[in-house]
Structures are given as C-alpha cells and as structure tokens.
Amino acid sequence: MASSRSNYPLVSIITVNFNQSEVTCALIESLNKITYPNFEVIVVDNNSTKDDPSIIKERYPNIIFIANPINYGFAAGNNFGLMRARGDYVLLINNDIEVPSHFMEPLIDKLENNPSIGAVSPLIKFYYQPDTIQYAGYTPINNITMRQSAIGFGQKDVGQFNTDRETPSAHGAAMMVPIRVVKEVGLMSYIFFLYYEEADWCSRIRKAGYSMYFVHNSHVLHKESISTGKLSTLKIYYLNRNRIVYMRRNISGREFYLGIGYQLFVAIPKNAFKFLLKGKFSLFLAYYRAIGWNIKNFFSKEIFENPSL
Numbered sequence: 051m052a053s054s055r056s057n058y059p060l061v062s063i064i065t066v067n068f069n070q071s072e073v074t075c076a077l078i079e080s081l082n083k084i085t086y087p088n089f090e091v092i093v094v095d096n097n098s099t100k101d102d103p104s105i106i107k108e109r110y111p112n113i114i115f116i117a118n119p120i121n122y123g124f125a126a127g128n129n130f131g132l133m134r135a136r137g138d139y140v141l142l143i144n145n146d147i148e149v150p151s152h153f154m155e156p157l158i159d160k161l162e163n164n165p166s167i168g169a170v171s172p173l174i175k176f177y178y179q180p181d182t183i184q185y186a187g188y189t190p191i192n193n194i195t196m197r198q199s200a201i202g203f204g205q206k207d208v209g210q211f212n213t214d215r216e217t218p219s220a221h222g223a224a225m226m227v228p229i230r231v232v233k234e235v236g237l238m239s240y241i242f243f244l245y246y247e248e249a250d251w252c253s254r255i256r257k258a259g260y261s262m263y264f265v266h267n268s269h270v271l272h273k274e275s276i277s278t279g280k281l282s283t284l285k286i287y288y289l290n291r292n293r294i295v296y297m298r299r300n301i302s303g304r305e306f307y308l309g310i311g312y313q314l315f316v317a318i319p320k321n322a323f324k325f326l327l328k329g330k331f332s333l334f335l336a337y338y339r340a341i342g343w344n345i346k347n348f349f350s351k352e353i354f355e356n357p358s359l
Contacts, residue, residue: 058088059138059158061226064131065145066124067093069100073273074145078110086154090114092131093145096121123243132237132359137229142248144223146273148177156268157226160214168231168260169220169252172268175207183207184272187217187264191249193305194312196293198249201264217264218256222248224270227255229359234258236356239299244284246292253300254356283336290318290340298344298353314341 063081067074078091091113095103097120107115116130128142139161141154153172160170174185186202198219202211220227225248235254238247252262290313297309322337347353 058086059162060136061086061089061139061141061154061158062092062131062135062137062229063089063141063143064092064094064128064135065143066096066127066131067098067103067106067145068096068121068127069098070145071098071101071103071105074103074106075109077143077145077147077149078106078113080148080150082110083151084149084154085151086158089141089154090136092116092134094118094127094131096123096127123240125238125242125244125247126240128247129237129240129357132232135229139226139228140232141224141226142222143270144272144274146177147224147270148273149270153268153270156265160263160265161226161228164263165228166259166261167263168235168255168258169225169227169262170265171217171220171225171262172265172270173207173211174221174223174270174272177271177273180271181206183211184274185221185223185264186211186266187215188219188221190218193297193301194309195317196297196309196313211264212266214266215264217262219249219252220262223272223274231255231258231260233359236358239356241295241352241355242288242292244288244292246289246296250296250299253296281333283332286333286336287340290337291343294340294344295353 065074065077074093081091093106093113094116096118107113114134116134118130132140139158157170157172161167171185173183176182176184183202183205185200188201189199191198235258238251242250255262294313297306301309318337318341322334325333
C-alpha cells in the first residue's frame with residue numbers, strides 16, 4: 051500500500067551493469083511503473099564487452115548513464131553512482147532485480163521516521179519462485195567462522211515475517227541509505243572489487259552508531275537462482291581474498307587471530323583440497339592465490355582506506 055505522506059524526498063537509484071544490458075533494461079522498466087514520484091536512476095556500466103550497453107540509454111534517455119572505461123569492480127561501480135547521486139536517499143539495487151509498484155514508500159517511511167537507522171532492505175524473494183524468500187534479515191556474522199545466514203532463506207512466504215526487524219546487515223542486492231550517512235561513513239572501500247564490500251560498509255555504518263532494519267512491507271524480486279551459483283576461479287579467489295580483508299578491517303584482538311587461524315588452517319584447506327581431489331586444479335589454486343594476495347599486501351595501507359564522498 052502506498053504511503054500517505056505529502057512530501058517525497060528524492061531517491062537516487064544506483065545499479066551496476068556488466069554484460070547484462072537487457073537485464074538492466076528490465077529493472078528500469080519495472081522502476082518506471084512505481085508509484086513513488088521522485089527518483090532518479092543512475093546506471094554505471096563497468097566496461098561491458100559482450101553486449102552493447104548503449105541500448106540502456108537509448109531506450110531510457112532520462113537515466114544518468116556512466117560508462118566506465120575499464121571494469122573497476124562492483125564496489126567502485128556503486129561509488130561512481132554515489133558520487134553522481136543528488137538524492138536525500140540512495141538505493142543500491144542489483145540490476146537483476148525487478149520491483150513491484152509500491153516497494154519504495156515503506157523504505158522511505160522507515161528512514162524518515164527513524165533518523166537513527168542507517169540502512170534498510172526490503173524482503174527479497176526469488177523472481178522465478180516468487181513465493182520463496184531469499185532474505186528477511188541476516189543473522190550476525192560469526193567472527194571465527196565468518197558464517198552468516200539469511201533469515202527465511204528458501205522458506206515459502208506465508209506472512210511469517212510480517213514485522214520489521216533490526217538486522218546486523220542490510221542486503222547488498224537492495225539497500226537504501228540516507229545520503230547524510232554516506233557522507234559520514236564514506237563510500238565503499240575500493241579494495242574489495244567484488245564480494246564483501248556491502249558487509250564491510252554495513253559494519254562501518256553500525257560502528258558509526260546506526261542500526262539497520264529489514265522492512266517487511268516492501269519486497270523486490272531477485273533473478274538469482276535459489277540453487278548455489280556455479281563456482282568459478284574468479285568467485286573463489288575474491289570470496290576468500292576478501293573474507294580475509296574483511297576480517298583485517300573489522301575484527302581485532304583474540305577473535306581476529308582465532309578467525310584467521312580457522313580460515314588459513316581449517317576452512318580454506320578443507321575446501322581447496324576437495325577441488326584438488328576432483329582434479330580441478332585451477333579452483334584449488336584460487337584459494338591459495340587469495341591467501342598469497344593478503345601476504346603480499348600484509349603492510350598495505352590501502353587495506354584500511356575508506357574513501358570519502
């Protein structure tokens with residue numbers, strides 16, 4: 051149900067495109083049907099080479115289109131959008147999402163009525179199984195195992211998550227943040243490139259004294275498969291590299307050493323040797339390239355930089 055509010059703050063909707071121009075167009079098409087009247091759409095193309103991203107601007111000339119000359123990564127792509135945003139609020143949204151017409155108002159209402167909230171995410175359901183939940187909040191990240199679960203994942207939506215709840219992290223696929231919070235905590239760290247950038251950003255938002263919420267009466271549909279995506283050397287490398295980077299940036303003391311020990315001597319060897327036994331040597335080596343990068347950059351000050359808006 052649409053909000054009865056009389057003022058509509060400008061929302062800057064930012065999405066990153068990479069070789070998925072038709073998918074991005076479908077997102078914009080759904081955004082053009084929403085009831086919220088005051089928003090801008092910023093599409094950042096990370097040097098797509100397998101299709102023609104110019105069709106996005108041709109079909110939707112009112113959007114702001116940023117064409118990056120190289121693939122700077124997901125974190126940097128969002129940062130380019132944040133630097134162009136004019137809104138009071140920014141909505142970072144994956145390009146493989148489509149939205150129903152009234153999804154925006156509850157997110158705005160939650161943030162407008164609660165200035166201590168630094169980020170919100172809607173209920174996320176699977177596009178191809180719209181009765182099935184992907185996200186209704188997160189459990190806390192375990193500082194030792196680095197495990198975290200999406201609440202409600204895989205459950206049929208029967209209204210069991212019908213109240214807003216505080217969550218340790220918003221979901222990077224769809225998260226709204228007041229621009230004043232972005233100015234306070236800074237942009238996403240460029241060091242991540244891909245994976246863990248939004249978890250790190252949420253950690254910084256929490257450390258600045260803000261809470262985060264799952265908003266139950268807003269939902270979006272995500273085209274990600276409910277089954278685990280295909281593992282590639284790129285995915286394994288950046289997930290494991292950045293898991294350690296996240297720990298270096300956000301965990302300290304005894305838990306840091308326990309967590310690093312667990313990753314280096316339990317989790318990574320266990321997972322890597324599974325691929326070695328299957329003869330998948332490139333996937334096996336990706337784990338150890340991830341460790342090698344962190345050793346090589348052990349004294350790098352860039353690990354801890356937080357770029358300002």
